[in-house]
Amino acid sequence: FLTQRNVALVVFLVLGSVTMHVSDPVVPSSLDTLRLRGNLSFGDVSLAARDFGNRYQLLPAAVLHPGSVSDIAATVRHVYRLGQGSRLTVAARGHGHSLQGQAQAAGGVVVHMESLGGGGRMIVHGGERPYVDASGGELWINVLQECLRHGLAPKSWTDYLHLTIGGTLSNAGISGQAFRHGPQISNVHQLEIVTGKGEVLNCSNEENADLFHAALGGLGQFGIITRARIALEPAPKMVKWIRVLYSDFTSFTEDQEMLISMKETFDYIEGFVIINRTGLLNNWRSSFNPQDPAQASQFDSDGRILFCLEMTKNFNQDEADDINTQVEALLSKLRYIPSTLFQSEVSYLEFLDRVHVSEVKLRSKGLWEVPHPWLNLFIPRSRIKDFAKEVFGKILTDSSNGPILLYPLNRSKWDNRTSAVIPDEEMFYLVAFLSSTPSTASDRSSLDRALKQNERVLEFCKKAGIGMKQYLPYHATREDWKAHFGESWERFARRKEAYDPLAILAPGQRIFHKAA
Numbered sequence: 001f002l003t004q005r006n007v008a009l010v011v012f013l014v015l016g017s018v019t020m021h022v023s024d025p026v027v028p029s030s031l032d033t034l035r036l037r038g039n040l041s042f043g044d045v046s047l048a049a050r051d052f053g054n055r056y057q058l059l060p061a062a063v064l065h066p067g068s069v070s071d072i073a074a075t076v077r078h079v080y081r082l083g084q085g086s087r088l089t090v091a092a093r094g095h096g097h098s099l100q101g102q103a104q105a106a107g108g109v110v111v112h113m114e115s116l117g118g119g120g121r122m123i124v125h126g127g128e129r130p131y132v133d134a135s136g137g138e139l140w141i142n143v144l145q146e147c148l149r150h151g152l153a154p155k156s157w158t159d160y161l162h163l164t165i166g167g168t169l170s171n172a173g174i175s176g177q178a179f180r181h182g183p184q185i186s187n188v189h190q191l192e193i194v195t196g197k198g199e200v201l202n203c204s205n206e207e208n209a210d211l212f213h214a215a216l217g218g219l220g221q222f223g224i225i226t227r228a229r230i231a232l233e234p235a236p237k238m239v240k241w242i243r244v245l246y247s248d249f250t251s252f253t254e255d256q257e258m259l260i261s262m263k264e265t266f267d268y269i270e271g272f273v274i275i276n277r278t279g280l281l282n283n284w285r286s287s288f289n290p291q292d293p294a295q296a297s298q299f300d301s302d303g304r305i306l307f308c309l310e311m312t313k314n315f316n317q318d319e320a321d322d323i324n325t326q327v328e329a330l331l332s333k334l335r336y337i338p339s340t341l342f343q344s345e346v347s348y349l350e351f352l353d354r355v356h357v358s359e360v361k362l363r364s365k366g367l368w369e370v371p372h373p374w375l376n377l378f379i380p381r382s383r384i385k386d387f388a389k390e391v392f393g394k395i396l397t398d399s400s401n402g403p404i405l406l407y408p409l410n411r412s413k414w415d416n417r418t419s420a421v422i423p424d425e426e427m428f429y430l431v432a433f434l435s436s437t438p439s440t441a442s443d444r445s446s447l448d449r450a451l452k453q454n455e456r457v458l459e460f461c462k463k464a465g466i467g468m469k470q471y472l473p474y475h476a477t478r479e480d481w482k483a484h485f486g487e488s489w490e491r492f493a494r495r496k497e498a499y500d501p502l503a504i505l506a507p508g509q510r511i512f513h514k515a516a
């Protein structure tokens, strides 16, 4: 019946969001004849046209709920065999937490990767080099919970765990542990991948190594990750969680850099920029205890630009005294404002799943499913002060739209054979502007304002030659993508030709376009 459809291209522009419906006359009815363990749904496909960014809505023709890896392979092979006569594309959708439609496929097939998940496919292996084998559609929170039952846990994280393995490995997967262990893509032993030709291949450093490295940080361009083998370590039971404030940017970044360069240091190190926030330390009191309550209550954050250093130290109960001594020694080396030292102790699970607590609160107020014009940048260490001087306080006069993260990472923990793109310096900073822009009856323009601010930041980086690279990148033209990849563009394009020559996969990244 799909062959009978007329071409319809309808673009709705509503409040800055784009809804696009493309029905392709050559979407073949033969899709319907594929013999699958799972199923293809042609009916309600609207969920597959949504993402966390809440700005792009590209409707697919069908959603595949795979019952097995063979279902995914059969579907991709089918589309591959249709060749260039068909416009059909295929997008793996993890948890749909992309920002600009990257997991969507206008008029194509979206693969609902979570259907592949399920505890049955997750196997934890102990021993000297423990690891877990898990489905590419598994959520990291489920991986953590399963591993904890064996006293183990992955080493490298994202701040939020309701994301899939395939989704974060297609970018990099970074958080405050990345300075020690590297990003998540540095902690994978093996992948199973369905390529753009529909082949199912195992790959690792030893086997199909080029595909292995291509897929890590590969923005879904070379294959669909159906299984990953992830490195584990013994899981601590508890976490000492510490926050302090700085008013001087140089002391803040120098302390961060010193901490990530030390051998004996914290287990997690991040930072935040806070601009003109009222009652900041009072808010912290709901989850942290001030070291000096009297002084802390006098502290005024109004109208100021402050920098928060956040650190944790993992421990088990029998090590509590020892850990306190180590933490005190580390804190004594830092130059934070003394009255702003706040501490707390929580379980390892509570710490790692901390953002979910905010999600639940925001959802209850209807503030989760709103536009998220996020901008994530990697800034070389040599230019971070120039960047901060221009952006904080000038381009951004408050941080009320959402958190601004700023923390250092080290290139030596990244593998340059992967597809991930980072600046060309040993140390660089993640700067993440994580804006939420609900529109209220009185103010419908907060999304526009945030987008303009992002543009100004990007323009400044370009004009000042900051050497910045986007993380979770979004580029509108081939030229911009080439500039993003720089010297590695040729390798990226060659890998595309080798593993997805018809440009079937992850069309929502808008890097390559299927010819039809």
Ligand code: FAD
Pocket (backbone or CB within 6 Å): 051, 052, 091, 092, 093, 094, 095, 096, 097, 098, 099, 102, 103, 104, 113, 136, 137, 157, 158, 159, 160, 163, 164, 165, 166, 167, 168, 170, 171, 172, 173, 174, 175, 219, 220, 221, 223, 224, 225, 226, 472, 506, 508, 509
């Ligand atoms: P999706 O949005 O579903 O997919 C992302 C891309 O990967 C798409 O192009 C898709 O086609 C492709 N893809 C999905 N699954 C597969 C697969 N199995 N094989 C191949 N390609 C696939 N990132 C960090 O690094 N650190 C953070 O701390 C962090 N925090 C976040 C917090 C929140 C609240 C949100 C919304 C995002 C955060 N991110 C963070 C970004 C996140 O890692 C990426 O957006 C990630 O892609 C989302 O995973 P997902 O499962 O939702 O992927």
